[in-house]
Amino acid sequence: MTIxxxxxxxxxxxDHDRPVGHGRMQRKEDPRFVRGxxxxxxxxxxxxxxxxxxxxxxxxxARLVSIDTTEALAHPKxxxxxxxxxxxxxxxxxxxxxxxxxxxxxxxxKVRFQGQEVAFVVAEDRYAARDALELIQVEYDVLxxxxxxxxxxxxxxxxxxxxxxxxxxxxxxxxxxxxxxxTDAVFASADVVVTxxxxxxxxxxxxxxxxxxxxxxxxxDGRLTLYETTQAPHAHRTLFAMVSGIPEHKIRVVSPDIxxxxxxxxxxxxxYILAVVGSIVTGKPVKWVEDRSENLMxxxxxxxxxxxxxxxxxxxxxxxxLRTSVLADHGAFNATAQPTKYPAGFFHIFTxxxxxxxxxxxxxxxxxxxAPGGVAYACSFRVTEAVYLVERMVDILAxxxxxxxxxxxxxxxxxxxxxxxANKTGWExxxxxxxxxxxxxxxxxxxxxxxxxxxxxxxxxELMGIGISFFTETVGAGPRKDMDILGLGMADGAELRIHxxxxxxxxxxxxxxxxxxxxxxxxxxxxxxxxxxEDIDVVHGDTDQTPFGLGTYGSRSTPVSGAAVALVARKVRxxxxxxxxxxLETRPExxxxxxxxWFVKGDPSVGKTIAEIAMGAHGTVALPEGIDGNxxxxxxxxxxxxxxxFGAYICVVDVDPGTGHVKVRRFIAxxxxxxxxxxxxxxxxxxxxxTDGVGMALMEFIEFDQEGNCLGGSFMDYLIPTAxxxxxxxxxxxxxxxxxHPIGAKGIGESATVGSPPAxxxxxxxxxxxxxxVHMDMPCTPARVWEAMQGRTRxxx
Amino acid sequence: MQISMTINGTFVTREIEPRVLLVHFIRDDLRLTGxxxxxxxxxxxxxxxxxxxxxxxxxxxxxxxxxxxxxxxxEGLANGATLDPVQQGFMEEHGLQCGFCTPGMMxxxxxxxxxxxxxxxxxxxxxxxxxxxxxTGYATIVRSIQWAAEHPVGATTETTDEEVHA
Numbered sequence: 001m002t003i004x005x006x007x008x009x010x011x012x013x014x015d016h017d018r019p020v021g022h023g024r025m026q027r028k029e030d031p032r033f034v035r036g037x038x039x040x041x042x043x044x045x046x047x048x049x050x051x052x053x054x055x056x057x058x059x060x061x062a063r064l065v066s067i068d069t070t071e072a073l074a075h076p077k078x079x080x081x082x083x084x085x086x087x088x089x090x091x092x093x094x095x096x097x098x099x100x101x102x103x104x105x106x107x108x109x110k111v112r113f114q115g116q117e118v119a120f121v122v123a124e125d126r127y128a129a130r131d132a133l134e135l136i137q138v139e140y141d142v143l144x145x146x147x148x149x150x151x152x153x154x155x156x157x158x159x160x161x162x163x164x165x166x167x168x169x170x171x172x173x174x175x176x177x178x179x180x181x182x183t184d185a186v187f188a189s190a191d192v193v194v195t196x197x198x199x200x201x202x203x204x205x206x207x208x209x210x211x212x213x214x215x216x217x218x219x220x221d222g223r224l225t226l227y228e229t230t231q232a233p234h235a236h237r238t239l240f241a242m243v244s245g246i247p248e249h250k251i252r253v254v255s256p257d258i259x260x261x262x263x264x265x266x267x268x269x270x271x272y273i274l275a276v277v278g279s280i281v282t283g284k285p286v287k288w289v290e291d292r293s294e295n296l297m298x299x300x301x302x303x304x305x306x307x308x309x310x311x312x313x314x315x316x317x318x319x320x321x322l323r324t325s326v327l328a329d330h331g332a333f334n335a336t337a338q339p340t341k342y343p344a345g346f347f348h349i350f351t352x353x354x355x356x357x358x359x360x361x362x363x364x365x366x367x368x369x370x371a372p373g374g375v376a377y378a379c380s381f382r383v384t385e386a387v388y389l390v391e392r393m394v395d396i397l398a399x400x401x402x403x404x405x406x407x408x409x410x411x412x413x414x415x416x417x418x419x420x421x422a423n424k425t426g427w428e429x430x431x432x433x434x435x436x437x438x439x440x441x442x443x444x445x446x447x448x449x450x451x452x453x454x455x456x457x458x459x460x461x462e463l464m465g466i467g468i469s470f471f472t473e474t475v476g477a478g479p480r481k482d483m484d485i486l487g488l489g490m491a492d493g494a495e496l497r498i499h500x501x502x503x504x505x506x507x508x509x510x511x512x513x514x515x516x517x518x519x520x521x522x523x524x525x526x527x528x529x530x531x532x533x534e535d536i537d538v539v540h541g542d543t544d545q546t547p548f549g550l551g552t553y554g555s556r557s558t559p560v561s562g563a564a565v566a567l568v569a570r571k572v573r574x575x576x577x578x579x580x581x582x583x584l585e586t587r588p589e590x591x592x593x594x595x596x597x598w599f600v601k602g603d604p605s606v607g608k609t610i611a612e613i614a615m616g617a618h619g620t621v622a623l624p625e626g627i628d629g630n631x632x633x634x635x636x637x638x639x640x641x642x643x644x645x646f647g648a649y650i651c652v653v654d655v656d657p658g659t660g661h662v663k664v665r666r667f668i669a670x671x672x673x674x675x676x677x678x679x680x681x682x683x684x685x686x687x688x689x690x691t692d693g694v695g696m697a698l699m700e701f702i703e704f705d706q707e708g709n710c711l712g713g714s715f716m717d718y719l720i721p722t723a724x725x726x727x728x729x730x731x732x733x734x735x736x737x738x739x740x741h742p743i744g745a746k747g748i749g750e751s752a753t754v755g756s757p758p759a760x761x762x763x764x765x766x767x768x769x770x771x772x773x774v775h776m777d778m779p780c781t782p783a784r785v786w787e788a789m790q791g792r793t794r795x796x797x
Numbered sequence: 798m799q800i801s802m803t804i805n806g807t808f809v810t811r812e813i814e815p816r817v818l819l820v821h822f823i824r825d826d827l828r829l830t831g832x833x834x835x836x837x838x839x840x841x842x843x844x845x846x847x848x849x850x851x852x853x854x855x856x857x858x859x860x861x862x863x864x865x866x867x868x869x870x871x872e873g874l875a876n877g878a879t880l881d882p883v884q885q886g887f888m889e890e891h892g893l894q895c896g897f898c899t900p901g902m903m904x905x906x907x908x909x910x911x912x913x914x915x916x917x918x919x920x921x922x923x924x925x926x927x928x929x930x931x932x933t934g935y936a937t938i939v940r941s942i943q944w945a946a947e948h949p950v951g952a953t954t955e956t957t958d959e960e961v962h963a
Binding site: 125515 | 814816817821824825828829830831832833834835836837838840841843870871872874875880884885887888889891893894895896897898899900903918921922923925926927928929930931932933934935936937938939
C-alpha cells in the first residue's frame with residue numbers, strides 16, 4: 001500500500017485539519033479495476049443462464065388493444081414471452097413505488113410513457129431475445145398525451161392515471177414549508193422584490209453502466225439470488241419480499257461492482273422484477289441488461305421543476321425573504337425515492353446560506369406522460385433544485401441592486417456564531433463558517449482581477465462571464481423519527497470483527513458505485529483502532545454478508561454508515577480495554593489508549609496491542625464477567641440530525657458572440673465537507689460533480705416533442721461533457737466539522753453536482769449582461785445563448 | 798462463419814454468427830469481461846480495444862471485421878504481474894472511480910503514448926474525447942496519462958513498511 005503524501009499516520013480524531021486514517025492513500029479497489037477484473041452485473045454468467053429483453057411502447061399514451069406473442073413464442077430459441085395479462089394472473093402486474101404509488105411492471109391497460117414496458121422475452125442468447133421482440137404484434141389505440149406539466153391540471157386534460165380508483169385529474173400532491181403569512185408580510189413591506197420563473201429541466205444520471213439484473217430462483221428450496229445494479233441492496237430485498245411473496249430470508253440481493261449510480265440505481269425497475277419472473281417461469285437464471293436508450297427513456301430521470309422564484313430585500317442589499325411555488329413533473333408514476341414525509345425531497349432548504357426573516361414554498365406534483373422518477377443524479381433529495389433557485393435569485397437580485405454578487409452574498413451569510421442555525425423552513429444547520437470559504441474561493445480565482453479583465457473585454461465587445469454559487473447542502477438522511485422510505489427507517493448498520501491475528505473485516509450496509517468505500521471505511525476503522533487500512537477488509541453489497549441499512553444515495557454513506565463504522569470501532573476498542581485489563585491483570589479504568597494499544601497509566605511499557613488483545617479474546621485468557629470471547633461488535637446508527645456541507649464555486653466562461661458557444665475557461669471550487677477522510681477521493685468526487693454541473697448547465701436535456709416522443713434517448717442526443725468541454729478543475733477546502741457526527745464528517749458525494757450548475761449559468765448570464773439578459777434556462781446551448789443575445793427566449797418546454 | 802484473430806497475443810479461432818459485434822465476441826465468447834459496453838451509438842467508448850495498435854470502439858466493429866487482426870484488451874495491458882505504466886498511472890493519480898470507462902480510457906492512453914510519448918494535456922484530452930467518464934471529471938485521467946508518460950517503464954509502487962507506518 002502506498003501513501004502518496006507524507007503525512008503522519010492516523011492523526012488524532014480530534015485534529016480536524018488533517019485527514020482521518022492514512023489520509024491520501026491509493027484505493028484498495030483499484031488493482032482489480034485497472035486489470036479489467038471488476039465484477040459488474042453483466043459480467044455474471046451462471047450455468048444455463050437465459051437472456052431477457054423488454055418490448056417497449058413506441059408511443060407516450062395509448063390504450064393497449066391487443067398483443068399477439070404467437071410468432072415470438074415459435075422462435076426456436078425463445079423459452080417464454082411474458083405479457084401484462086400473464087403478470088395480472090400472478091398478481092404481479094403492478095408494483096409499489098418508493099413514493100407509495102404503484103407502477104405497471106408490464107402494461108395491462110394503457111401505455112403511459114414512451115418506452116414503457118409492454119412484454120418480456122426470455123431466450124437462449126441476447127441476440128435471439130432481441131430478435132423475438134420484433135415478432136410480437138401489438139395494437140395500440142393512441143391517446144392524446146400530457147407532455148407539458150403546466151397543462152396537466154387543465155380542465156379536460158387527459159387523465160393519465162385512470163387505473164387509480166376515483167382519479168379524475170393528474171394531481172399527485174401539494175406540499176408546503178415555511179410560514180406563508182409571515183413571508184407575505186415581509187414581501188409586502190420590502191423595498192425591492194424580484195421575481196423570475198426558473199426551470200430546472202429534466203436530465204438523466206446516465207451512469208456508464210446501464211441498469212441490469214441476473215435473477216436465479218431455485219425452485220427446490222424457494223431461494224432467490226438476485227444480482228442487481230442497486231444502490232440499496234437491503235431495501236430492495238425487503239421490497240422484493242413484499243412484492244413477490246418470497247420470504248425475506250429466502251432472498252439474497254447482491255450488488256457487485258457498480259458502474260456508477262448517481263441515483264439512477266435506487267429505484268426498483270420493472271426489468272428487475274421481470275428477470276425474477278423469468279427465472280421463476282423458466283426455472284433457470286435470467287439476465288436482463290437494458291441498453292442505453294432504455295436507460296435514458298425509462299429509468300429514473302432527475303429534476304423537471306418549474307419554479308416561480310421571488311426574493312425580497314432592502315435597497316441596500318439585505319435579503320429578507322424568499323418565496324416560491326413549484327410545479328413538479330413526476331412523470332406517469334410517482335416513483336421518486338425520498339423519505340415518506342417529504343414528497344418534494346429536501347427542496348425546502350431553498351433558503352440556502354442566507355439569514356432570512358421569512359421563507360415559504362409550495363410544491364405541486366403532477367402526472368405527465370413521461371418516464372417516472374425524479375430523485376436522482378446526485379441531487380441530495382432535490383437540494384439541487386433548491387440551490388439552483390436561490391443562487392439564481394440572489395444573482396438576479398444583485399443585478400437589480402447593481403451590487404457585486406460576491407458582495408451581496410457576503411453581506412447576507414448566516415454568521416458563524418449563529419450555528420446551529422434554525423432556518424425558516426424547519427432545518428437546523430449543524431455547523432458552518434461561510435465567509436472564509438467564500439473569501440478563499442475569491443482569492444484562488446483572483447476575483448477582483450477577473451472583474452477588471454471582464455470590464456476591459458466588454459469594452460472590446462468580448463463576452464466573458466463570472467458566475468458565483470454558494471451552496472449549503474443537507475445530506476445524510478436521516479433521523480428515523482422523521483425519515484423513512486416505505487416505513488424503513490433511514491439508519492445503517494455496521495459489524496466489525498477483529499480476527500485472532502489482528503486483521504479485521506468490517507461489514508457495511510451501504511454500497512459503493514465508485515465512491516471507494518473499500519478504502520474510506522477501512523481508513524475510518526484504522527483511525528479508530530490503529531489497524532492499518534490494508535489489514536481491514538470492507539464487505540458491502542451483499543445482503544447475506546452485511547447488516548441491514550438503507551444504502552448509498554443522497555450523500556449518506558459517510559454521514560450515516562461512516563458514523564456507524566466509527567462507532568462500531570469505538571465499541572470494539574472499549575471491549576478491548578476489558579480484555580486487555582484481564583490479560584494484564586489490572587482494572588480497565590487503569591488503562592489508557594494510544595493508537596492501536598491499551599497500556600497501563602503511568603507505565604507505557606506495559607500494554608497490549610489490538611492484535612494481542614484479539615488473540616487473547618479468542619484464546620485462553622480468563623475473560624471478565626459479561627465479555628464474550630471475541631473482539632467483535634455491531635451497531636445500527638440513527639443520525640441525530642442531517643449534516644450540512646457547503647462550498648463556494650466560481651466559474652469563468654467565454655462566450656463566442658458569433659455562435660453562442662460557451663467555453664468554461666476556469667472553475668474554482670472550495671468545499672467544506674467537515675472532517676476529511678481521503679483527500680484524493682474527495683477531490684475525485686468533486687471533479688465528477690463539477691462535470692455533471694457543466695453538463696446540465698450547457699448540454700444535458702431530456703426533451704420531449706408534443707406527441708410525447710423522448711428526444712434525449714441516446715448519447716447522440718443526450719450530450720454529456722467529454723474531456724474537451726471541461727477545464728482543469730481548481731479545488732480548495734475549508735474544514736468545519738459536524739458537531740454531531742462521530743468523526744465530524746459531512747459527506748461530499750453530491751456537493752459539486754448540487755452547487756455547480758448555478759455557477760455556470762450565473763457566469764453565462766453575466767457574460768450576456770451587455771445584451772440585457774437577466775435569466776436563461778438550462779441548458780445554455782449555443783442556439784439558446786445565441787437566441788438570448790438576439791433578445792429572444794425560447795418558449796419553455 | 799469461422800473467424801481467427803490474435804487476442805492479447807493468443808491466437809483464437811471461433812465459429813460465430815456473422816452479425817456478432819466484436820464487443821460481444823470478446824465478452825461472451827472469449828469471456829474477457831474487462832471490455833465494457835455502455836451505449837449503442839459509438840458515443841461512450843467503454844468498449845474501446847486496440848485493433849493492430851489503434852483504438853476502435855468494439856461495439857461498432859463486427860467480430861468478422863477483426864478476422865486476421867491483432868486485438869488488445871485491458872486484460873492484455875499488463876505483462877504478467879507487472880502493470881503497464883498507464884495502469885499504474887491510473888492508480889497513482891486516481892484516474893478511476895467506478896472503473897467502468899477505465900479499460901477503454903487506458904487502452905486509448907496506451908495507443909496515444911505509443912506514437913506520442915510526451916503528449917501535452919490538450920493532446921491527451923483530444924485523444925480521450927471520444928470517450929465518456931461520468932465519475933472523474935477527466936482531470937485525474939489526464940494526470941494519470943501524464944504520470945505514465947513520465948514513467949515509461951513504470952515504477953515500483955512498493956514501499957517499505959517503515960514508510961507506510963511512518
